Amino acid sequence: MGIVETIIGAIALLMAIRIFLTRSRARKLLYLCCLSFCISALIALYVNSPMGGIVAITYFICSTLSSNAIAYTIEQVKDIE
Amino acid sequence: MEILPLIAGICCVLGGIGVIVHTNPINKIIMFALLEIGMIGLIISSYYLDIAIISSLCEPICTIILLLGYLKYITTVKKKKRYGRNLPVLSK
Numbered sequence: 824m825g826i827v828e829t830i831i832g833a834i835a836l837l838m839a840i841r842i843f844l845t846r847s848r849a850r851k852l853l854y855l856c857c858l859s860f861c862i863s864a865l866i867a868l869y870v871n872s873p874m875g876g877i878v879a880i881t882y883f884i885c886s887t888l889s890s891n892a893i894a895y896t897i898e899q900v901k902d903i904e
Numbered sequence: 905m906e907i908l909p910l911i912a913g914i915c916c917v918l919g920g921i922g923v924i925v926h927t928n929p930i931n932k933i934i935m936f937a938l939l940e941i942g943m944i945g946l947i948i949s950s951y952y953l954d955i956a957i958i959s960s961l962c963e964p965i966c967t968i969i970l971l972l973g974y975l976k977y978i979t980t981v982k983k984k985k986r987y988g989r990n991l992p993v994l995s996k
Contacts, residue, residue, distance in 0.1 A: 832907040836914065842938060843918050851934050855941075862911070862941055866948050869908045874953050882944065889937060889964040891972040896971040897930060900979065903978055 828868055835861035852894055859886035912945025927961050937967060 830874040838858040845851050893903070919939030924931050940963050947956045 824905065828907045832911055835911045839911070839915050839918055839938070841933070843922055848928070848930055848934070855934060856916070858938070860940055862908075862915075862945055865908045865911065865945070869906070869948065870951070870953065878913050878948065878953050878956050878960070882927060885960045885964050886941070888967065889967045892968050892971055893930070893934060893937070893963060896975060899975060900930070900978060903975075903982060 825868075828865065831861050831868075832866050835865065848897055849894075852890060852897070855893075856887070856890045859883075859890070862886075906949065908945055909949040912949060915939070915942030915945065917942075927950045933967065933970055933974070936970070937963075940966075 835858055838854045838861065842851050842854045842858065846853065860883070863879050863883045866882060867875055869875065870878065915938055919935050919937075919942055922938065923932055924934055944956055944960055944963070947959060957985035
């Protein structure tokens with residue numbers, strides 16, 4: 824267990840708790856994006872092979888897409904209401 | 905002790921509790937995304953990398969379908985409220 828994994832794990836833990844506790848929806852989304860970046864870095868550090876890099880790239884792109892979809896929907900719901 | 909399974913397990917538990925506790929539908933969808941993050945981390949921690957690629961490709965599709973359903977629901981509710989004022993003329 825290296826120092827880099829420990830620091831990224833601490834950031835991910837902090838973000839997971841803050842997602843659960845924050846009331847604002849937009850801030851929840853911001854912390855979700857940060858958490859998915861942390862998990863992507865942890866994946867690339869955990870699997871010591873080129874396949875781990877491919878998984879990390881795929882997960883990074885797809886989680887960003889998901890967060891953007893939720894942000895767009897929040898804006899649409901504000902427009903409707 | 906490894907870091908990735910620990911963080912993924914904590915994400916899974918927090919996401920599961922959050923889906924039950926939160927009341928707003930968008931908050932529920934955000935918590936479900938947290939649950940999916942934990943699930944992918946747990947899959948990777950047991951080295952099923954191909955399954956992890958497929959599930960991380962399918963995760964935004966699932967979220968987008970849920971969000972489209974929520975938008976349709978909101979639009980339908982608003983339309984019903986708008987027509988609800990005009991329709992009681994028929995019932996009089």
